[in-house]
Amino acid sequence: MGITGLIPFVGKASSQLHLKDIRGSTVAVDTYCWLHKGVFGCAEKLARGEDTDIYIQYCLKYVNMLLSYDIKPILVFDGQHLPAKALTEKRRRVSRKQSKERAAELLRLGRIEEARSHMRRCVDVTHDMALRLIRECRSRNVDCIVAPYEADAQMAWLNKVDVAQYIITEDSDLTLFGAKNIIFKLDLNGSGLLVEAEKLHLAMGCKEEKYHFDKFRRMCILSGCDYLDSLPGIGLAKACKFILKTEQEDMRIALKKIPSYLNMRNLEVNDDYIENFMKAEATFKHMFIYNPLERRMQRLCALEDYETDERYCSNAGTLLEDSEQALHLALGNLNPFSMKRLDSWTPEKAWPTPKNVKRSKHKSIWQTNFQSENTTTPKKENSCALFFKKVDFVSKTVNEEIEANQRLEQAKQTEAQLFTMYSFKAKRRRSPSRSDSVDQERTPPPSPVHKSRHNPFAKERTIEDCNQRSPVVCENASLLRLLSPKKASPLGGEADVKKVDSLKRSIFAKEQVQVRSRFFASQDEQTRHQKEHLNDTEKDNLDEQKLGSCSGHKKLRLERKDFPLDNQIRQRCNSQKSDGETDTDTTASSLLESQEQCVPSPLGSQEEQNQSQPQTPTKSNTKSTTIRLKSLDLLLENSQDPTEFDRNNNDAVILLSDDSCSSEQRASSTSTSSTLQRQNSLPTSKRRVGLSKPSTAKKGTPKSKTNGKLGAVSQNQTKLSMFGFQKKPMLK
DNA sequence: GTTACGTTTAAAT
DNA sequence: TAAACGTAAC
Numbered sequence: 001m002g003i004t005g006l007i008p009f010v011g012k013a014s015s016q017l018h019l020k021d022i023r024g025s026t027v028a029v030d031t032y033c034w035l036h037k038g039v040f041g042c043a044e045k046l047a048r049g050e051d052t053d054i055y056i057q058y059c060l061k062y063v064n065m066l067l068s069y070d071i072k073p074i075l076v077f078d079g080q081h082l083p084a085k086a087l088t089e090k091r092r093r094v095s096r097k098q099s100k101e102r103a104a105e106l107l108r109l110g111r112i113e114e115a116r117s118h119m120r121r122c123v124d125v126t127h128d129m130a131l132r133l134i135r136e137c138r139s140r141n142v143d144c145i146v147a148p149y150e151a152d153a154q155m156a157w158l159n160k161v162d163v164a165q166y167i168i169t170e171d172s173d174l175t176l177f178g179a180k181n182i183i184f185k186l187d188l189n190g191s192g193l194l195v196e197a198e199k200l201h202l203a204m205g206c207k208e209e210k211y212h213f214d215k216f217r218r219m220c221i222l223s224g225c226d227y228l229d230s231l232p233g234i235g236l237a238k239a240c241k242f243i244l245k246t247e248q249e250d251m252r253i254a255l256k257k258i259p260s261y262l263n264m265r266n267l268e269v270n271d272d273y274i275e276n277f278m279k280a281e282a283t284f285k286h287m288f289i290y291n292p293l294e295r296r297m298q299r300l301c302a303l304e305d306y307e308t309d310e311r312y313c314s315n316a317g318t319l320l321e322d323s324e325q326a327l328h329l330a331l332g333n334l335n336p337f338s339m340k341r342l343d344s345w346t347p348e349k350a351w352p353t354p355k356n357v358k359r360s361k362h363k364s365i366w367q368t369n370f371q372s373e374n375t376t377t378p379k380k381e382n383s384c385a386l387f388f389k390k391v392d393f394v395s396k397t398v399n400e401e402i403e404a405n406q407r408l409e410q411a412k413q414t415e416a417q418l419f420t421m422y423s424f425k426a427k428r429r430r431s432p433s434r435s436d437s438v439d440q441e442r443t444p445p446p447s448p449v450h451k452s453r454h455n456p457f458a459k460e461r462t463i464e465d466c467n468q469r470s471p472v473v474c475e476n477a478s479l480l481r482l483l484s485p486k487k488a489s490p491l492g493g494e495a496d497v498k499k500v501d502s503l504k505r506s507i508f509a510k511e512q513v514q515v516r517s518r519f520f521a522s523q524d525e526q527t528r529h530q531k532e533h534l535n536d537t538e539k540d541n542l543d544e545q546k547l548g549s550c551s552g553h554k555k556l557r558l559e560r561k562d563f564p565l566d567n568q569i570r571q572r573c574n575s576q577k578s579d580g581e582t583d584t585d586t587t588a589s590s591l592l593e594s595q596e597q598c599v600p601s602p603l604g605s606q607e608e609q610n611q612s613q614p615q616t617p618t619k620s621n622t623k624s625t626t627i628r629l630k631s632l633d634l635l636l637e638n639s640q641d642p643t644e645f646d647r648n649n650n651d652a653v654i655l656l657s658d659d660s661c662s663s664e665q666r667a668s669s670t671s672t673s674s675t676l677q678r679q680n681s682l683p684t685s686k687r688r689v690g691l692s693k694p695s696t697a698k699k700g701t702p703k704s705k706t707n708g709k710l711g712a713v714s715q716n717q718t719k720l721s722m723f724g725f726q727k728k729p730m731l732k
Numbered sequence: 733g734t735t736a737c738g739t740t741t742a743a744a745t
Numbered sequence: 746t747a748a749a750c751g752t753a754a755c
Contacts, residue, residue: 002747036746041744058744092746120743121746170747233755235735 002172003220007184009236010175013199017183019069019190022166026072026362027183028155030169031133031144034059035125047103047119059133063142065190072362074164075137075144076151077130079329079336084227084283084315096122127335131342134332138345141359143366145292146332149317152177153287153300160300163293163365168192173226175200176217176284177300204240217284218251219243222258227280227315231258231267238262251277282312288319290330292365297326331366 007014038055045052066073081089103118134144147154156177158164166181167174174182175195186192201211204219222239224230230239245261248254255274259267285306286299297319303310320326328334333343345351347366353359363370 004748007748037743039744040742040746043744054745233735237734 003176003223003225003236005223005236006172006175006220007193007195010195010200010203012202013197014184014193014195017192017194019066019071019186019192023070025165026074026163027066027166027168028074028076028158028164029062029066030151030155030167030171030174031059031075031077031130032125032151033168033170034062035129035133039123039125039129040120043120043123044116046123047100053132055129056133056136060136061188062186063137063140065188067142067360069190072360073142074158074365075133075142076154076158077127077134077144077146077332078151079147079149080317081337082149082283082287082315082317084279088226092124096124127337128342131332135343135345138351139354139357139359141362141364143362143364144332145290145365146330146334146336148288148290148297148320148326148329150287153284154289155179157289157291157300161293166194176220176225177287178213178217178284204244206244215243217281221277221280221284225280227283228273228276231269231273233264233267234258234262251281278312279315282308283315286313286316288317290326292330293370295327296323 035055038058039046041058042052042054045054063073063075099118099122103115103122106112106115106118130146134146137144145154152169152171152174155164155167155169156174156179159167159179159181166183167179168183168186170184172184175197178197180197182195182197183192184195197213200213200216201208204211204216206215219236219239219242221228222230222234222242223236224234242258242261246254246257248257252274255269255277258269259265285301286303286308288297289300290296291298299316303313320329325334325339328341329336329339331343331345331347333341333345335342347364
C-alpha cells in the first residue's frame with residue numbers, strides 16, 4: 001500500500017538514475033514487485049492451474065540486466081505476515097477468491113475479455129513461485145534471502161550496513177525503514193527514479209540542520225501508512241506542516257497538539273491513536289530482519305538505539321528461538337507460513353550448475369568471508385569519456401591544451417572499457433597485424449606527426465608521407481573508403497583494417513576528442529559575427545546564399561539504391577527512419593544515421609541519449625553528414641569485400657568544400673573516384689569533408705526555409721559530423 | 733490549497 | 746495492485 005502520494009512528494013529528493021551510473025554496486029531487490037509484474041503476463045495460465053515459467057523468465061530478465069551492468073543483485077523475499085497486516089492479507093484473500101469466482105462465471109457466459117480481467121486479479125504470488133525463482137538464482141550464484149517478516153525491513157538493513165548500496169522496489173514504505181538510496185520504477189531499459197534519504201529535508205522544506213530522519217518518518221506515519229490509518233483530513237501536506245511546527249520530541253505529547261497547530265478544532269486525537277502511532281513507529285524502527293553475515297535474527301535497529309519500550313514492538317515480529325530454523329527460513333528452504341521444509345539448499349555445498357546457465361562471479365553474502373571483503377562502499381568508477389579537440393584556431397591557449405591533455409590522461413584508464421562499450425557483437429575480422437596494432441596503441445610511435453588543423457579525426461601522417469604522397473581529399477580513411485573503396489584502399493582489405501585501427505588510435509589515443517552525440521563544429525568566426533547582426537530570416541538567407549552560390553562547396557552525388565548492409569545488420573534495423581529520412585534523395589549521412597540508430601546502444605535509454613545530445617539540432621540538421629565511426633566500423637567489419645560498397649548503388653550526398661570549385665557538381669558513383677582524384681590536387685588546408693549545417697542555425701527552422709539542404713559553411717569553417725558517439729562526456 | 737474518493741490505467745507477452 | 750487522474754468538499 002505504501003504512503004499515498006509519497007513519490008511525488010519526495011520529488012526534490014529524487015532524480016533519474018540509470019543502472020550504468022551504479023556499476024560495481026550491490027542492490028537489494030524487492031522481488032515480489034517483479035514477481036507480481038511477471039505474473040500479470042501469465043495470469044490466465046496460472047488461474048487455470050497450468051504450469052508456466054513466464055514470471056520466472058521475467059524476473060531473470062531484470063537479474064540479467066543488473067548483472068550486465070556489473071551490479072550484484074540480492075533478491076529479497078517477504079517472509080511471514082506481521083500480525084498488523086493480517087487483516088489486510090485476509091481482505092486480499094477474500095478479494096482474490098471473489099475475483100476467481102467472478103472469472104469462472106464470466107467464462108461460463110462466454111464473456112472472455114471480462115473474465116481475463118478478473119483472472120488477473122485472482123492470481124496470488126505464492127512462496128512456491130518464489131522458491132522456483134530462488135532455485136534459478138542459486139544456479140546463477142545470485143544471492144537470495146527470505147526476510148523473517150517484511151522484505152522492506154530486510155532491504156533497509158542491507159542498505160544500512162552497506163551490504164547493498166541501493167534498493168530496488170515499488171513500495172514507498174521502504175523510505176520509512178531508513179533506507180538510504182531507493183530506486184523506484186526501474187524499467188527493463190535500466191532507468192529508474194532514485195530517492196536519496198539525505199535529500200529528504202528538501203522534500204519537507206526543512207533546513208538541513210533542523211532535519212532528522214525521525215521527522216520524515218513521523219510525517220509519513222501521520223499521513224497514513226500500512227500500520228496506521230491517518231487521522232481524518234490529514235494527508236502528507238498537513239502532516240508535514242505539523243511536524244515542522246512542533247519542537248516536542250515526545251510524540252505522546254506532540255500528537256495532542258495537532259488540532260491546535262493545524263487549526264482543526266474538531267479533530268480528535270485519542271489515546272488509542274497515540275498508542276498505535278508509537279507502535280507503528282516502533283515497527284518501522286525495530287522489525288526483525290535476518291543478518292546473513294552473522295547468521296542470526298536481529299532487529300533492524302536495536303531498541304537501545306532509540307530507548308524504545310518493547311511493548312510498542314508488538315508488530316515488529318518475534319525472534320525465532322531456533323537459529324537453524326531461522327537460517328533455513330532465510331535461505332528459502334522453509335515455507336514462511338507453515339514452516340514446512342521445502343528444500344535443503346545450503347551455501348556451503350557445491351551445487352552443480354545446469355548447462356547453458358552462466359554463473360555470476362559476485363561474492364555471496366552467505367560466504368563466511370563476505371563481510372571482511374565487502375563492507376566498504378564500492379569506489380564509484382571514473383566516468384569514462386572521450387574528448388574531442390575543439391577546433392578553435394583563434395583562441396586556443398597552451399594552458400587550455402595542457403588541461404585538455406590532463407583530462408585525456410585521466411580518461412585513458414577507461415578507454416578499454418569504452419572500446420568494449422562500443423564494440424559489436426558481430427565477429428571482428430582479425431587481421432594478422434592486429435596484435436601489432438594493439439601494441440602500437442599502448443606505445444604510440446614517437447615519429448613526427450603531421451596533424452590536420454582542420455580535421456581532428458584525420459589519419460595521422462608523417463612528414464615524409466606528406467612529402468611523398470599526393471594529398472588526398474578526404475583525410476579520413478573510413479569516409480574515403482566509403483566514398484570510393486577501390487581508390488581509397490588499393491592495398492585491399494588488410495590495409496583497410498590497419499587504416500581503421502590507425503583511425504581509432506588517432507581518435508582514442510592521440511587526439512583530444514570530446515564526444516558529442518551527433519556532430520561537432522567549430523564556428524566560423526566571420527560568419528558568426530556577420531550573423532549576429534542579422535535576424536533569423538536573414539541568417540537563413542545567408543545560409544542559402546552561401547550554399548547556392550557554392551563559393552566553397554562541391555556536391556558529390558553517389559547514386560546508390562541500397563546501402564551495403566549484411567543480413568546481420570539488417571536484422572538489427574527496424575526501419576526507424578523518420579519521415580524526413582525516407583526521401584528518395586536520402587543522404588549518405590541519414591542512411592548511416594538511421595542504421596546507427598538501429599545498432600544497439602550501450603547507453604540504452606532514450607532519456608540518456610537526449611541528455612547526451614544537448615546540442616542535437618532538428619532532424620533537418622542531423623540529416624547533414626553525420627557519419628559515425630561505429631557505422632563505418634560495422635560496415636567495414638561486415639563487408640568481406642572492400643569493393644562491396646561499389647556494387648551497391650547507394651544514394652549518398654557528401655559536401656566537399658573547395659575554393660577552386662565554383663559550381664555545384666554532381667557525380668554518379670561511377671565518376672566518384674575520378675572526382676575525388678581531382679580533389680587530390682587541392683591544397684590540404686582547403687579540404688572540407690562532411691559539412692553540415694552551422695550550429696547557429698535557428699533551431700527548429702522549417703524545412704522549407706533551408707529547402708532540405710545542408711546548411712551553408714564558409715571556407716574557414718570546419719564542421720565535421722562524422723563521428724557522433726552517443727557517450728556523454730562526464731568529467732569530474 | 734489540501735484532502736477524500738471514485739474511476740481509469742498500466743503492469744506482461 | 747497501485748499509481749494517476751478528475752472532481753467535489755472543505
